[in-house]
Amino acid sequence: MRILLPIVLALSPAIALAQSTAPAALADTQLADPTQEAAAKALMETLRCVVCQGQSIADSDATMAGDMRALVRQRIQAGESPIAIRDWLIGRYGDYISYDPPLSAATSLLWATPVLLLGLGVWIARASFRRRR
Amino acid sequence: MWLAAALAALQLLMAALGLKGNGEVMAAVRPVAVVQGVLAIVAMGVLIAVFWRSDMSVALVAANSHSAKPWLYKVAGAWGNHEGSMLLWVTILGLAGGAVALLERRLPERTLIATLGAQAAIALGFYAFLLFASNPFARLEPAPADGMGLNPLLQDPGLAFHPPTLYAGYVGLSVAFSFAVGALVTRDVGREFARAMRPWVLGAWIFLTLGITAGSYWAYYELGWGGWWFWDPVENASLMPWLAATALLHSVTVLATRDGLRAWTVMLAVVAFSMSMLGTFLVRSGILTSVHAFAVDPRRGAFILALLVIYIGGALVLFAARVGTVRQGTMFDPVSREGGLVANNLLLSVILGIVLIGTLYPIVAAGFGVQLSVGPPFFNKAAGPIALLLVAIMAVGPLLRWRRDEAQAVIARATWPIAATAFAFAGLIVFAMPIGVLPLLGLSAATGLAVASVAPLWKRDLRRTPLFTWGMVIAHLGIAVSLAGMACDAAFTAERLIALRPGDATRIGPYRVTLDGISPVVADNWSALQAQLTVTRDGGSRRLYPQSRTFTDPPTTTSESAIATVLDGQLYTVLGVADGRGRWQLRLWWKPFVTLIWFGGVLVALGGALSLLGRVRPRRRSRPEPAWL
Numbered sequence: 001m002r003i004l005l006p007i008v009l010a011l012s013p014a015i016a017l018a019q020s021t022a023p024a025a026l027a028d029t030q031l032a033d034p035t036q037e038a039a040a041k042a043l044m045e046t047l048r049c050v051v052c053q054g055q056s057i058a059d060s061d062a063t064m065a066g067d068m069r070a071l072v073r074q075r076i077q078a079g080e081s082p083i084a085i086r087d088w089l090i091g092r093y094g095d096y097i098s099y100d101p102p103l104s105a106a107t108s109l110l111w112a113t114p115v116l117l118l119g120l121g122v123w124i125a126r127a128s129f130r131r132r133r
Numbered sequence: 134m135w136l137a138a139a140l141a142a143l144q145l146l147m148a149a150l151g152l153k154g155n156g157e158v159m160a161a162v163r164p165v166a167v168v169q170g171v172l173a174i175v176a177m178g179v180l181i182a183v184f185w186r187s188d189m190s191v192a193l194v195a196a197n198s199h200s201a202k203p204w205l206y207k208v209a210g211a212w213g214n215h216e217g218s219m220l221l222w223v224t225i226l227g228l229a230g231g232a233v234a235l236l237e238r239r240l241p242e243r244t245l246i247a248t249l250g251a252q253a254a255i256a257l258g259f260y261a262f263l264l265f266a267s268n269p270f271a272r273l274e275p276a277p278a279d280g281m282g283l284n285p286l287l288q289d290p291g292l293a294f295h296p297p298t299l300y301a302g303y304v305g306l307s308v309a310f311s312f313a314v315g316a317l318v319t320r321d322v323g324r325e326f327a328r329a330m331r332p333w334v335l336g337a338w339i340f341l342t343l344g345i346t347a348g349s350y351w352a353y354y355e356l357g358w359g360g361w362w363f364w365d366p367v368e369n370a371s372l373m374p375w376l377a378a379t380a381l382l383h384s385v386t387v388l389a390t391r392d393g394l395r396a397w398t399v400m401l402a403v404v405a406f407s408m409s410m411l412g413t414f415l416v417r418s419g420i421l422t423s424v425h426a427f428a429v430d431p432r433r434g435a436f437i438l439a440l441l442v443i444y445i446g447g448a449l450v451l452f453a454a455r456v457g458t459v460r461q462g463t464m465f466d467p468v469s470r471e472g473g474l475v476a477n478n479l480l481l482s483v484i485l486g487i488v489l490i491g492t493l494y495p496i497v498a499a500g501f502g503v504q505l506s507v508g509p510p511f512f513n514k515a516a517g518p519i520a521l522l523l524v525a526i527m528a529v530g531p532l533l534r535w536r537r538d539e540a541q542a543v544i545a546r547a548t549w550p551i552a553a554t555a556f557a558f559a560g561l562i563v564f565a566m567p568i569g570v571l572p573l574l575g576l577s578a579a580t581g582l583a584v585a586s587v588a589p590l591w592k593r594d595l596r597r598t599p600l601f602t603w604g605m606v607i608a609h610l611g612i613a614v615s616l617a618g619m620a621c622d623a624a625f626t627a628e629r630l631i632a633l634r635p636g637d638a639t640r641i642g643p644y645r646v647t648l649d650g651i652s653p654v655v656a657d658n659w660s661a662l663q664a665q666l667t668v669t670r671d672g673g674s675r676r677l678y679p680q681s682r683t684f685t686d687p688p689t690t691t692s693e694s695a696i697a698t699v700l701d702g703q704l705y706t707v708l709g710v711a712d713g714r715g716r717w718q719l720r721l722w723w724k725p726f727v728t729l730i731w732f733g734g735v736l737v738a739l740g741g742a743l744s745l746l747g748r749v750r751p752r753r754r755s756r757p758e759p760a761w762l
Contacts (some may be wrong), residue, residue, distance in 0.1 A: 028630050028709065028718050041628070048506045054365050056508070059358035061692075061709075099508025106503045110494050114515045117486040121479040 026073040027066035033077075040073050043082040046100045047072070050093060181211045209292040216263070218296060222413070223259045225297075225304040230256065233308060233333075241321060248308075248315030255307055258440045295351055299344030299371060303409040305337020306374055309381065310406030313399045314448055317455045322395045327388035330402070332748055334385055338378040339741040345371050346734030354694055359705050359722045361622070361730055364512040369492045370412035373485055377405035380481040383474045391535060393471055397478070403452060407445045408485075414441055415492070469537050473530035480523040487515045517571050524578045524616065527609060528585035550588065554581030568624035575620035582613040600747025608740025615733025621702075621726040632716040642723025644697075644704050645669045651708075651717060659684045661693070664708045664717065668697055679708040679719075703727050 031037040044058035049065040057065040057072075068089075075085050089097050101107040212221040230252040233245075312330040316322045348371065353361040362368060381401040387394045414437045491507045498505050532546045544551075557580035561573055586609035589602060629641045638647040649665040661680040668677055677695035684691070697704040702725035709718030 028632070028720075030628075030630050046508070046510050048508065054363070055358070056363075059356075059360065095503070095505040097506070099506050100510035101505050101507055106498060106501075107494075107505065110490065110507065110511070111515075113490045114483065114487050114519065117483045118519070121483050125475055125479050 026070035028069070029073075031073055031077055036076050037073075039082055040076040043076070043085060044069055044072055046098060047086070047089065048097050048099055050097060056099065212292075212296050218300075219259065219263055221297065222300055222304065223256060223263060225300050226252070226256050226259065226307060229304050229308050229333075233311075241319070241325070244312075244315045244319045244321045244326065246315075247318040248311045251311035251314040251318075252308065255311070255444060258444065262436050262440065295344060295347045298340050298347060302337045302339075302341030302344050302378070303374060303413065305333055305340060306378060306402075306405045306409045308333040309337065309402045310444075310448065313402035314451060317399060317451050320455065322399055324389055324392050327385050327398065331382075331385050331389055332745055334378060334382050334402075334405075335741055335745045335748065338375070338382050339738050339745065341371070341375045341378055342734060342738040342741065345375055346731050346738070349734070350731045354696060355691075359626075359628075359694075359707075359720075359724070361727070364491070364509045366492050367416050369488050370415045373488055373492075374405060374408040374412055376481050376485040376488065377401060377408045380478045380485070381405050383477050383481075387471050387474050391471055394475070394478075400452060401478070403445070403448045404485075407441070407448075408489075410437075410441045410445065411489075414438055468533070468540050468543065470530065470533040470535045473526060473533045476526045477523065477530060480519055480526065484516050484519055484523070487519070488512065491515070513571060521571075521574055521578055524582050524612070527612065528578075528582045531589045531605060531609070532585070546588070547585065550581040550585035553584040554578060557581070572620040572624035575616055576624070579613045579617035579620060582616070583610060586610040586613055601744040602747075604740045604742070604744030604747055606740070607743060608737045611733045611736030611738075611740055613733070614729050614736055615731075618726055618729025618731075618733060622724055622730065625725045626727075627723045629721040630718070631721070632712055632718050634716050639719075639721070641704070641721045642702075642725070643670050644723060646704075646706070646719075646721060648717065648719065654680065662708065664706075664719070666695070666706055666719075668704060668706075670699075677704075677706050679706045681708050681710075698728060701725055 031040060041058065045056050047057045047068065049055045049057050049060040049062055049068075051062050051064045052060050055065075057068045072085060076082065086098060090102065095102060095104075095106075101110060103111055212218045230249065233252065234249060309330055312326065312333065316326045348368070349361050352363075352368075353359070381398065384394050384398045384401055388398045491512055494507050495505055528550050529543060529547055533543060554577050558573070558577040561568070561576055586606055590606055627642045629639060631639050633639065633648040635648055635650045638645055640646070645668070647667045647669075649667055651662055651664050654661045654663045659682050661682040663678050663680045666677040666679070667674055675697060677697055679695040680693040682691050682693050683689070692707050692709075694705055694707045696706070702723065705722040705724060707720040709720060711717050
């Protein structure tokens, strides 16, 4: 008994947390704090459902998406930052999961696109204006 | 259909001969184009007829239809599948070719013949595609007792409307493409060419606008996630031709009015149709999985890709070879109406580039073994600011004079729009924060644009204002209205997820929603669980019936949302699953002014229609009076 007690004491907060926030419930239950819920919602909209086609986990009816919504809400509730949660998910599932492609060697060209195109366009237009003058 | 294909080949051959200087052959090209159009329509008519009769001996009908379907979906089901939709494509193409042959009287004969030749070349490719890779009339032996049914997501009145309008838009751009090729072949790029092409571009653009608006609203109420745009590749596939067509519409005006931007306009016509082809390829090839991708046969994808490469590559080679012979055109100052239109074209092209690269990037990356997703966050961040810049240009552009203008005078003319923008911005900061940066700027810009778009009518005799000016005013106003709707939806939407027992109530926005009960409903080819909701607001109340539908053929479950539309927004309700303890999951949204998005889209199309009328009518009037008067 004496040996067991510390273990039970150590586990009890975890048990309490698990009871108060059953994952399945959080899949479709909003967080009480509107700021937290807004943060969770914003994050969920940028995460891709991995089993369905072209839907974010916020919009998907799939069970897998529900579990991920629950996970996001749980972690936001526990005070984790959305960026940390996303990084953790990317570490686990790969870049595919994020609709917001993280800046890396593979995506640098993608993120440079708007600036490059705008620069190219302005350059072409200016050249033709000067010719016209 | 073999006959139609043969005629298309004949038309192409005769056009080629005719251009070599054979007058008699040239005269025969027009009637052949008309007959080809008629034959294509007959083929489409036959396909609709076999769907109507549920003739299961036709493989396509058996695979995609079911005798128990309502008649509307039997008819619309004719193009709710890969083969049928490609036939619809060709039919509209044939129809457009016939119409060009019948109606077009302004172009020099040689250019027109070259145009019809190019049109025939496109048609020929698609006939070949239909006959060799996806024949809609393939037979099935023995005929099955009944069909497999149509994808339930497609069993909606939207199917009768959305694909034909969008295709009409795609194909209308093929006419612009053919004009451009025709004009390049005969080295005849100029004002007459632009005036002849403009109605076709306008028409295609109206159809694209309507098609996208309809598709967006359809997805919004059918998919049950309350979103109206997801930057999904198939959505982008329709947006890209629209962006190109919008740019073309404006540059062709410069060409028609001021004889400037010649090479650029021709280039844009080629790009616009390339985007249509690319859209067809992306959607039909099976590269993307979605409700639009009926075909998952890679051979078909390869076929369309080959057509794409041949036509676009051919046109670009022609362009490169002939661009030297196209003279630069009239000159103008940077601060002028032309300058504004150049800025419009520049920004539209940049957005087009962003959408194109964003759409293709994951596909290309997958080719290198990198799995990644490019979604709404990227497109909003990358294209949003440029779109806002475009709105600013759009507000000022119509206030500019042709050829040259003074910057100070322009600012003076734009005082009211600038004041309205600042006023809206300040008001939102004070009363509506916190909303996101893009919605904030979007709403402010929409206010300014709304004021600026009606400014060209200021101090004008409204009865004597030409129709195409009205068209521009209304189309620009439509953009402002739509933008306001998007920003409101992004900024003020309230969402509520809740599990209710029958009898329980909840609040969302200005509404109180009570779940009265759940009951089963049965129809011809589906059964459903239906929630009865009473929604009350300020004393008035009404009932909503969201459903969770289960279709029998093929077995699928869809959620049918129920929407209450009022002047200041929509209440959007979706029924979810039961939790096993007597409670039902509900998803509720209050979306203030969300309807403005589609209302704006319809306004834009209406503006286009007015412009088209305004451009076509004076031509009639200016014809010589009959001799007997």
